[in-house]
Amino acid sequence: MTITDAAVAGEFTHLFCTPVTLDPVCAACGTAGRMRDRVERKVTDLPIVGHPTILHVRVRRFTCDNSEYTTRIFQQRTPALAEPRAKTPRR
Numbered sequence: 428m429t430i431t432d433a434a435v436a437g438e439f440t441h442l443f444c445t446p447v448t449l450d451p452v453c454a455a456c457g458t459a460g461r462m463r464d465r466v467e468r469k470v471t472d473l474p475i476v477g478h479p480t481i482l483h484v485r486v487r488r489f490t491c492d493n494s495e496y497t498t499r500i501f502q503q504r505t506p507a508l509a510e511p512r513a514k515t516p517r518r
């Protein structure tokens with residue numbers, strides 16, 4: 428992850444980051460996806476100097492153009508950070 432910004436707001440420390448690696452391959456069919464947009468994924472991490480930390484990860488979303496499916500949108504995977512759809516990091 429590249430940390431792009433950080434802020435302390437109330438009791439929380441917010442870290443804004445983007446993944447360094449890009450994995451644009453559709454898990455369903457293996458086709459390389461087409462860049463669609465970016466969404467924010469929030470993951471709550473361990474406290475930094477007493478403040479609970481919230482990671483705001485900007486992940487890319489892709490469209491799979493494989494004609495066997497109707498339009499399928501998938502999100503960039505971040506396996507080093509957290510399990511898919513998890514709200515807390517891997518560690």
Ligand SMILES: [Zn+2]
Pocket residue numbers: 453454455456457458491492493496499
């Ligand atoms: Zn696909």
